Amino acid sequence: MTKITIFFYLNKVNAISLWKHYLYNIKCGNIPGKPVSAFSAGACAAPALTEYRGLEMKDKKTRIFYLKKKVIFPHSSLSVSVSSTNLTGGLEKGDMIISFPVRTILDLLFHRNRLATLTEIININPAENNLLIQLKGISRVRIKKIIRFQFVEYEIINDPPAGPAEELFESLRKKTQELIFLINVEESDKLIRLLNYLTGTSQMTDFIANYFVIEFQPRYRLFNELDVSARSEKILAILDDLIEEIKNKRETETRQP
Numbered sequence: 001m002t003k004i005t006i007f008f009y010l011n012k013v014n015a016i017s018l019w020k021h022y023l024y025n026i027k028c029g030n031i032p033g034k035p036v037s038a039f040s041a042g043a044c045a046a047p048a049l050t051e052y053r054g055l056e057m058k059d060k061k062t063r064i065f066y067l068k069k070k071v072i073f074p075h076s077s078l079s080v081s082v083s084s085t086n087l088t089g090g091l092e093k094g095d096m097i098i099s100f101p102v103r104t105i106l107d108l109l110f111h112r113n114r115l116a117t118l119t120e121i122i123n124i125n126p127a128e129n130n131l132l133i134q135l136k137g138i139s140r141v142r143i144k145k146i147i148r149f150q151f152v153e154y155e156i157i158n159d160p161p162a163g164p165a166e167e168l169f170e171s172l173r174k175k176t177q178e179l180i181f182l183i184n185v186e187e188s189d190k191l192i193r194l195l196n197y198l199t200g201t202s203q204m205t206d207f208i209a210n211y212f213v214i215e216f217q218p219r220y221r222l223f224n225e226l227d228v229s230a231r232s233e234k235i236l237a238i239l240d241d242l243i244e245e246i247k248n249k250r251e252t253e254t255r256q257p
Contacts, residue, residue, distance in 0.1 A: 064152040074137040076210035159202040168232040175239040
């Protein structure tokens, strides 16, 4: 798994110092390692303060986790590797945090009404000098205010009720099963089982996007597409392309002497 250098947004930082801090971490980049898969990603975590641990239901204010060009979808899980320091020592299993995908500094400066994911920490394991944290996506949220780059006020975006998009559910399920059988990886059986627990097209599209769409830009576009029918059509097109690519590759391999 790729080890990611994380950065921490400090108290009372203004736009200029934040910009310098951001450039510094871009310069640091990723530590060389194995390619990031659909099941691993890096994160930038806000400082851990135990007095703000978990979700504060009273004022809907909770910790924010900055995902550098990474997206976690609702109804899915994602593992992130962060540096093990006294700032991350307050994180615990069961904590609720907001995972905010960050493309550039502009997403931080103009964060109001941008989408993020309400996530639960379902496991924390030490790994050398890092912490391997497994996150579970709960729902999309709309950011209303980021406080000192550490905490966030938000509103939850609920899944839409069943409608015309539900007609696409079976098409998405069959296409996904076909792709899983074609790739035949170690996680195939697990993915097939997980498909059976999905109860609607919105959940299905988020599940497929989280595990089968690897590149950040298409993942980000799908995450921000709130129209389930439009999201379904885009994912069906992506699945068709992936299936065709795999079949063509195998045909080429069989023709080679």
